[in-house]
Amino acid sequence: MSNYQMPRGTQDILPAMSSKWHKLEDLLRQFCYVYDYSEIRTPIFEHTEVFKRGNDSSDMVNKEMYTFMDNGGRSLTLRPEGTAGVARSFVENKLFGSADLPVKMYYMGPQFRYERPQKGRQRIFNQFGVEVIGAKNPLLDVEAISLGWSILSALGLSDLKVLLNTLGDDESRDAYRTALKEHFKKDISSMCSDCQRRYEQNPLRILDCKVDAEAEIMKTVPKIHDYLTPESKAYFDAVCAGLDALEIPYVIEDRLVRGLDYYTHTVFEVVSVNEQMGSQSTVLAGGRYDGLVEYFGGPQGMSGIGWAMGMERILIALEAEGIDMSDPEELDAYVLCLDESAALEAFKITTELRAAGYRSDMDYLNRSFKAQFKTVDRRKAKAAILIGETEVKNQSVTIKRIDDQTQVSVPMSDLIDTMDSMFAMEDEHEHTCTCGEGNCTCGNHE
């Protein structure tokens, strides 16, 4: 029995839950369409080297990857994040030669990380992300953030905070790293063991430390902004100006460094401040990366900007803010079979209704008439179609409207026509527009 449990940190998305996902996915695709981002689908596993790059010091690649050997002796890894695969694909498929640079892409799908599960953190989780590769323009940084912000707003989320920072270019970062090491040099032995490790591997990450956050040495820590080259500073100022112009609220967080090593210049994070989120409150995060394309063998100067959103976390945030995205799941018609001898006839009628586009179902358990009618209620069917001995004998059907209790009997051949006139395409719009009410940007509304 216990062998058949799902693996730790995984989740079944059950039929009752999937409409929430569809709603979210539809909205994401709709926004990408309007912003002119196209979907890229890369493999769920890659050669391990795609993720494990020489200089990488992050926990994610060092101890959280699902790495395995395939039968051909290749070391493969289930992707822990989306950017590396997209960058690899960008190079491998020579998208840098595209007539339309930058290439604007999005992706959606599962990511795999061997971590201790908790709320908002699973071993298989889904990310939606965007990547814009092939141009370095602060307006693109702003565009990416704006896209994320618009999506979150359209979802109705409001307990959010945008955190922004810059890491500058290599020169800025080297200077800053040196300054940090100098700053911590004499006290590092008294700091937490994690920080001592970070000191060697990636001093910037010490800024993330919560253990030593209150220590005196943290309060006087040098700021990245004092080490930026003029170009880096100008770039960051331009990003801020762009966000100001779009009236996107943000706070500059000079401790924000992000976990992945490939980031340069702009880094940002959107966190939910709703207390029901738990400790995994980052809902969307990303930044600019200058060297990744070149690392994979692409041309120099192909800078990228991107972010990823944790879809489960978005769903948690929606729940926390009391926003319900699920569909009512109403049935157009439920066919009641009043006598076993009418089962085949009822089945034919159900099929006919479906062919005409009516979402229909019938009873397959030979349940009592009463139980079948209860199903009509439970499934919120607009119509109950009754088939029994009498109907079979007369080749007729009885149609009952649930809302006003009216009921008619018509020849079987008139079923669809009668349905059409009783339920005249009053809600046609619902069927064509999947973008959700309210803040829809699909342009189909008045």
Added chain:
RNA sequence: GCGAUUGUGGUGUAGCGGUUAACACAGCGGGUUGUGGUCCCGUCAUGCGUGGGUUCGAAUCCCAUCAGUCGCCCCA
């Protein structure tokens, strides 16, 4: 990887060493033999995450294990 805490039917809970494993909801059947949503009656866990152990006796105690949750860490 570390710490804490929880695990009883489809669901939510009670029981904390001897109960026929209790209650509610949902489901199913019936009262109303072809018209539901109310009401009434009946029915629904050889079973208490899994595996061991202690005991005359374990859902209750112990150990292990698996899983959930929360915090650390990390990150979306």
